[in-house]
Amino acid sequence: MKLPPEQQAIWHNCRHPSGTFVEFPEEDVERSIPALFEQIALNYHDRLAVKSGDRSMTYGELNRSSNRIATAIFNTLGGGQEPVGVLCRHDAPVVAAILGILKAGKFYLPMDANWPRHRASTILETSQTRLVVTDDFHSDIAATVVQTQADILNIDTLNQDRGTDNLELSLPPQSCAYVIYTSGSTGEPKGVLQDHRNVIHSVIANTNSLRICREDRLTGVYQYYANGGAHDIFTALLNGASLFPFDVRGWGPSSIPGWLSHEAITIYHSVRSVFREFALSLHGDESFPSLRAISLGGENVTKFDVDLFQRCFSDGVIFVNRLGSTECGRISRYFIDKETIIDTPNVPVGYPSPGYQIEIVDELGTALAKNMIGEIVVKSEFLSPGYWRRPDLTEDKFSQDPGGGPQRLYRTGDLGRFLPDGGLEYIGRKDFEVKIGGNRIQIAEIELALAAFPSIKEVHVLARQGTQSEPQLVAYYRVDGTADPKHFELRRFLRNRLPGIMIPSVFMKIENFPLSGSSKLDRNSLPMPSRGRPDLEAKFVAPETVVEKLLAKIWTEVLSIDQVGVDDNFFDLGGHSLTATRVISQVITQFRLVLPLQSLFQSPTVAEMAAIITQHQAKQASDADLARMLREVETMTEDDAQRRVDEINSTVSNK
Secondary structure (H helix, E strand, C coil): CCCCHHHHHHHHCCCCCCCCCCCCCHHHHHCCHHHHHHHHHHHCCCCEEEEECCEEEEHHHHHHHHHHHHHHHHHHHCCCCCEEEEECCCCHHHHHHHHHHHHCCCEEEECCCCCCHHHHHHHHHHHCCCEEEECHHHHHHHHHHHCCCCEEEEHHHCCCCCCCCCCCCCCCCCCEEEEEEECCCCCCCEEEEEEHHHHHHHHHHHHHHHCCCCCCEEEECCCCCCHHHHHHHHHHHCCCCEEEECCHHHHCHHHHHHHHHHCCCCEEEEEHHHHHHHHHCCCCCCCCCCCCEEEEECCCCEHHHHHHHHHHCCCCCEEEEEEEECCCEEEEEEEECCCCCCCCCECCCEEECCCEEEEEECCCCCECCCCCCEEEEEEECCCCCCECCCHHHHHHHEEECCCCCCCEEEEEEEEEEECCCCCEEEEEEHHHEEEECCEEEEHHHHHHHHHCCCCEEEEEEEEEECCCCCEEEEEEEEECCCCCCCHHHHHHHHHCCCCHHHCCCEEEECCCCCECCCCCECHHHCCCCCCCCCCCCCCCCCCCCHHHHHHHHHHHHHHCCCCCCCCCCCCCCCCCHHHHHHHHHHHHHHHCECCCHHHHHCCCCHHHHHHHHHHHCCCECCHHHHHHHHHHHHCCCHHHHHHHHHHHHHHHHCC
16 A cells, blocks of 8 residues: 555655665565575675674674584584574674574574573474574573473584585575564464565565665664564664664663664664653753664554654654564554654554555454454465464464465454554454453453543553452553542543443552563563552541441442442442442342332442432332342343443533
């Protein structure tokens, strides 16, 4: 899809000051990564290829080092395609290790030293990896993980004078380049393959999109074991540019500003959370004269991030929001400059990258109209070959083009919608859909609604198991420092935007969200919700009468909180229509009352409900009356219950 005029204008300004950009030819997708790299190394022998801290290599040095590693690997394993593990520090030598594996005709399996030992050993076993390349720093970890499953090659102990010539192996473009293991929605590791052809296509698209040339200096903030890390390595090295690996876990995001200036970085690339942390650490007097592009991916980018960019960086820098995955590469992009207006919490991910078509489909695979939310399906000839040694999973997620062409289809599991201008908006993972009372709840829709609250800069919602059978929605949020919202304010804000059942029961303020090894949100490490009473508009007044104490006990059990005051509003405590019917069922059973159900729905505090119960206690329900009333509550539809709750909330809002 051709970019609209305003996107074309921003893209056109993404020029390198040297003006030496030459478009990357499309026909190079039919070559291999080593063939292209060896040509670059020959042409730019003395240019800086990679630098990390005080360790650097020119293209000539990098080529010789990778050849030594390739020779050692080939002598150990012989010919044929198979995975070779990589467990090294995130610095210059790991780039040589990766190239060496590819030059030996193998594909690399990047490993994280922080993986649990069981996970690492399981991946090596199931992938049938016979060799792990490591360094002095990780040799002990490698020995513990590998045990008897594979051999170990320490690149720091190789003979520096042997095997420095190119092996000259002929690799078809469809040869595997790497396999990256991800957990996915089930938590079971799966190895996603990418071949040389797809990697080179991604480099071509990124090069021509950002007009990358040999004078560029690219960040390596993404770790080498992430898909973004592979993207950074090959984009730099196949253009004759310079790559600067950065250990964000060791040095911290606050070190990025000084590093960007010192190394004269021109193109910055990371996940949103790392960008946000380093941008928030800026004092306003920093200068990045060489920086010309900031590219983010891997996490949902919000208006808050665009505001940070527009406030902290110069007019010559553009901001790129991308959407992609390990299975399909970078499928879309959206260009932003200092004049771009973003008036929604969510930032569009833009328009399809060259070589990709995107559809939004429903559960049956039917294409949806604009503004309708559905699953994002990608159609391309540059999709992953599939999952390593998992033909069942490959068949489930990928399918052939119904028209019989070379393209294939991949169901991403991501939700999105096309905006009126044809741009794509990313909504969230389909995996994060939950059911409450039989109703499908999209977590992403709640996050988008809450992100619109003025002082909230980041929000994530999880479905946690409460004391009742139904999941409990918990909203974790960070504020921008301008104001600290009360929880009842957040609930009332959401009442005008979401059905009651979608309003979180618990709101938890977080100072810093926990991150995984790839610097993305680690949802499993978010704290469990507290059972404490939330901050409410009403002051706490303890129940006094027998009826009030019984009611308060019912409410605490249904709402999974420790304390309820007599003047607390049921819905400000986190209640919704379904929990309201549970309370009413218990009230009818315990007090055996004959009274209209509407009167109970219209009593959103313990004091008001206790007053109604006291008024009707003189008339006890017969067994038949009791059964009839309980039946009425149990058969009440969600719409009926919600209508009654809406009437209450409308009354409260108008007071």
